[in-house]
Amino acid sequence: MIFSENDKFKPIMKEEEKLMERQTITIYDVAREAGVSMATVSRVVNGNPNVKPATRKKVLEVIERLDYRPNAVARGLASKKTTTVGVIIPDVSNIFFSSLARGIDDVATMYKYNIILANSDGDDQKEIQVLNNLLAKQVDGVIFMGMHITDALRGEFSRSKTPVVLASSIDPDDQVGSVNIDYKSATKEAVQLLADHGHQNIAFVSGSLLDPINGKERLIGYKEALQENELKYTEGLVFETKYEYKSGEQLAERILNCGVTAAYVVDDELAVGLTNGLTDRGIKIPEDFELITSNNSLLAEIARPSLTSISQPLYDIGAVSMRLLTKLMNKEEIDEKTVVLPHTIIQRDSTKA
Amino acid sequence: MIFSENDKFKPIMKEEEKLMERQTITIYDVAREAGVSMATVSRVVNGNPNVKPATRKKVLEVIERLDYRPNAVARGLASKKTTTVGVIIPDVSNIFFSSLARGIDDVATMYKYNIILANSDGDDQKEIQVLNNLLAKQVDGVIFMGMHITDALRGEFSRSKTPVVLASSIDPDDQVGSVNIDYKSATKEAVQLLADHGHQNIAFVSGSLLDPINGKERLIGYKEALQENELKYTEGLVFETKYEYKSGEQLAERILNCGVTAAYVVDDELAVGLTNGLTDRGIKIPEDFELITSNNSLLAEIARPSLTSISQPLYDIGAVSMRLLTKLMNKEEIDEKTVVLPHTIIQRDSTKA
DNA sequence: TTGACATATGCAAGCGTTTTTATTTCTTTT
DNA sequence: AAAAGAAATAAAAACGCTTGCATATGTCAA
Numbered sequence: 001m002i003f004s005e006n007d008k009f010k011p012i013m014k015e016e017e018k019l020m021e022r023q024t025i026t027i028y029d030v031a032r033e034a035g036v037s038m039a040t041v042s043r044v045v046n047g048n049p050n051v052k053p054a055t056r057k058k059v060l061e062v063i064e065r066l067d068y069r070p071n072a073v074a075r076g077l078a079s080k081k082t083t084t085v086g087v088i089i090p091d092v093s094n095i096f097f098s099s100l101a102r103g104i105d106d107v108a109t110m111y112k113y114n115i116i117l118a119n120s121d122g123d124d125q126k127e128i129q130v131l132n133n134l135l136a137k138q139v140d141g142v143i144f145m146g147m148h149i150t151d152a153l154r155g156e157f158s159r160s161k162t163p164v165v166l167a168s169s170i171d172p173d174d175q176v177g178s179v180n181i182d183y184k185s186a187t188k189e190a191v192q193l194l195a196d197h198g199h200q201n202i203a204f205v206s207g208s209l210l211d212p213i214n215g216k217e218r219l220i221g222y223k224e225a226l227q228e229n230e231l232k233y234t235e236g237l238v239f240e241t242k243y244e245y246k247s248g249e250q251l252a253e254r255i256l257n258c259g260v261t262a263a264y265v266v267d268d269e270l271a272v273g274l275t276n277g278l279t280d281r282g283i284k285i286p287e288d289f290e291l292i293t294s295n296n297s298l299l300a301e302i303a304r305p306s307l308t309s310i311s312q313p314l315y316d317i318g319a320v321s322m323r324l325l326t327k328l329m330n331k332e333e334i335d336e337k338t339v340v341l342p343h344t345i346i347q348r349d350s351t352k353a
Numbered sequence: 354m355i356f357s358e359n360d361k362f363k364p365i366m367k368e369e370e371k372l373m374e375r376q377t378i379t380i381y382d383v384a385r386e387a388g389v390s391m392a393t394v395s396r397v398v399n400g401n402p403n404v405k406p407a408t409r410k411k412v413l414e415v416i417e418r419l420d421y422r423p424n425a426v427a428r429g430l431a432s433k434k435t436t437t438v439g440v441i442i443p444d445v446s447n448i449f450f451s452s453l454a455r456g457i458d459d460v461a462t463m464y465k466y467n468i469i470l471a472n473s474d475g476d477d478q479k480e481i482q483v484l485n486n487l488l489a490k491q492v493d494g495v496i497f498m499g500m501h502i503t504d505a506l507r508g509e510f511s512r513s514k515t516p517v518v519l520a521s522s523i524d525p526d527d528q529v530g531s532v533n534i535d536y537k538s539a540t541k542e543a544v545q546l547l548a549d550h551g552h553q554n555i556a557f558v559s560g561s562l563l564d565p566i567n568g569k570e571r572l573i574g575y576k577e578a579l580q581e582n583e584l585k586y587t588e589g590l591v592f593e594t595k596y597e598y599k600s601g602e603q604l605a606e607r608i609l610n611c612g613v614t615a616a617y618v619v620d621d622e623l624a625v626g627l628t629n630g631l632t633d634r635g636i637k638i639p640e641d642f643e644l645i646t647s648n649n650s651l652l653a654e655i656a657r658p659s660l661t662s663i664s665q666p667l668y669d670i671g672a673v674s675m676r677l678l679t680k681l682m683n684k685e686e687i688d689e690k691t692v693v694l695p696h697t698i699i700q701r702d703s704t705k706a
Numbered sequence: 707t708t709g710a711c712a713t714a715t716g717c718a719a720g721c722g723t724t725t726t727t728a729t730t731t732c733t734t735t736t
Numbered sequence: 737a738a739a740a741g742a743a744a745t746a747a748a749a750a751c752g753c754t755t756g757c758a759t760a761t762g763t764c765a766a
Contacts, residue, residue, distance in 0.1 A: 091455065105445065114487075117468055428754075431754040
């Protein structure tokens with residue numbers, strides 16, 4: 001009895017049933033319901049103008065009714081574009097990089113891209129592995145952040161057809177795009193300001209000097225500034241350490257022992273550590289010691305005393321990098337693959353007025 | 354003449370040419386070169402054990418030689434798994450969320466997933482839009498961070514078959530997974546500590562009370578602590594503001610005018626702002642004013658005085674959320690969809706010893 | 707040996723789109 | 737009213753892989 005009733009309904013419900021049971025509505029379902037071909041539905045979905053308004057309307061209604069959502073994976077396979085870009089970042093939880101990341105994502109969203117975010121810890125191995133992984137996922141482009149670009153990595157970059165932009169990272173030969181500030185000049189200005197205040201022993205506090213941004217840009221700027229002020233360059237005043245709060249704190253003692261009275265620091269976290277370390281030892285900033293940091297992140301503002309800083313427009317570097325990448329992906333004409341953004345120095349309380 | 358020469362070579366070079374010219378090596382190329390079927394290559398690539406070792410070796414060699422990389426998009430279409438999860442985050446550049454994100458990505462990597470990161474600014478509209486976008490990209494799961502879950506959003510969650518985990522966000526009915534600490538107890542303990550030090554007027558400084566985490570958890574804990582100490586609850590001591598450094602600074606004046614001598618603050622950035630604002634007005638912390646913050650991020654450590662804080666294990670919350678999501682995606686048995694991680698209070702210099 | 711099973715491999719049908727090519731339907735123009 | 741061209745639509749072949757099913761090969765006990 002029950003069975004026969006069910007059977008009676010079966011043929012009638014067949015189509016509806018199909019829709020209910022199948023978890024995913026496809027372009028084919030829409031086409032059938034709207035009485036057009038898949039091609040037409042595709043055109044409607046993609047905003048192709050070659051569709052009669054009446055047809056468009058009809059299709060749109062069915063899409064609405066069935067709650068159809070195009071499958072981006074199938075699209076990606078057919079069109080060979082994923083509208084996704086890979087972002088390789090040393091560490092998202094570092095405010096310097098996360099500021100860049102935010103700029104990247106905002107512009108990405110603006111151009112209808114999504115970002116796949118992958119942490120590398122700045123590890124050469126992981127960077128390559130992560131890059132290959134992203135390429136396997138068919139990202140349309142890659143934004144790379146990292147202090148240091150190995151030959152192996154550069155090799156991978158050029159081996160693939162996928163466009164790459166370096167955000168706040170320096171590459172000797174500019175095969176790929178990149179967005180930076182002029183680190184050499186910025187450093188020079190900062191050190192100049194310190195020299196103007198009469199300091200004789202100005203420290204250069206940095207991460208690894210092997211990283212081109214430190215060794216080939218900032219250090220040069222530091223040296224030039226010293227030279228122009230007739231100050232002698234001493235290796236003893238160059239401190240190579242990690243980009244960590246703790247490292248900065250620990251450095252305080254050593255730095256004081258060298259008779260240093262001013263420092264240029266390449267990283268905010270490090271700079272805050274040093275500031276706190278000095279303050280804890282009774283040093284008055286800026287009276288007894290002046291200090292300039294480099295990233296103008298929230299940390300520079302929050303620290304007490306607040307820190308005078310080079311202002312790298314972090315968000316903007318990210319945003320411009322992504323914008324550049326969109327052009328590259330779009331095969332547009334690029335006037336200049338390497339863009340240099342302006343920097344300034346924000347005076348706060350870690351230097352005298 | 355030239356033409357005929359070319360023609361002569363064509364048949365000979367045909368296969369090689371194909372390989373050179375076609376930018377992408379496919380599974381088909383590997384199969385042909387190795388003299389096996391695509392299915393076998395697929396099995397090798399996917400580590401399926403049903404392949405004779407000799408065959409496996411041969412295929413692997415060809416893969417190596419041709420530098421073949423499986424196309425994850427095609428794989429995704431065929432297998433209906435993308436090994437990608439979506440992460441909806443209010444703002445990556447906020448250290449609270451980026452700490453969570455780092456935990457998420459590390460565990461994701463561990464389980465061979467990638468994350469698509471999307472900023473929502475905590476905006477209800479954007480959250481839904483971003484979610485739909487991620488679902489269109491066929492992510493295998495979603496991790497959501499946000500202060501506040503609208504009905505619309507909850508609707509989208511339950512409408513899709515894709516598993517969702519809330520990281521450090523509260524949902525009344527637990528249809529989806531979530532990972533948190535016990536905000537009520539944590540707040541209660543913090544306020545209790547302040548009360549123990551004899552404070553009569555303890556402020557509750559928060560973001561929007563409409564966010565369940567504030568209004569339904571923390572505020573309750575605050576009230577309970579007051580009650581147990583026979584202190585009267587006054588609306589005037591509840592401050593609702595934004596999670597921003599500036600807001601905290603500006604709050605200092607108002608808070609002093611209310612005769613407050615201690616505060617529990619729900620966000621580190623806000624807390625540092627308040628601390629600096631108070632200090633700038635000559636208030637001595639902790640002698641004249643005690644303060645406890647909530648996230649134990651780097652900021653709490655960096656601030657001077659350093660801030661006593663509830664320690665939410667941010668990284669762990671992210672990591673556990675992702676781990677939970679892997680189980681959900683894998684359809685494993687889950688003992689408990691809602692996991693509550695332990696918290697502690699880290700005493701620093703913004704409270705008396 | 708042979709039959710019975712297990713193991714290894716191949717075949718081909720999807721997966722849900724885009725896109726090229728072909729076809730149909732409208733407009734014009736004369 | 738017919739021819740020609742433009743506009744709208746349909747048909748079907750990719751895209752690069754996975755996977756169920758069929759087939760082939762190998763192994764062992766009887």
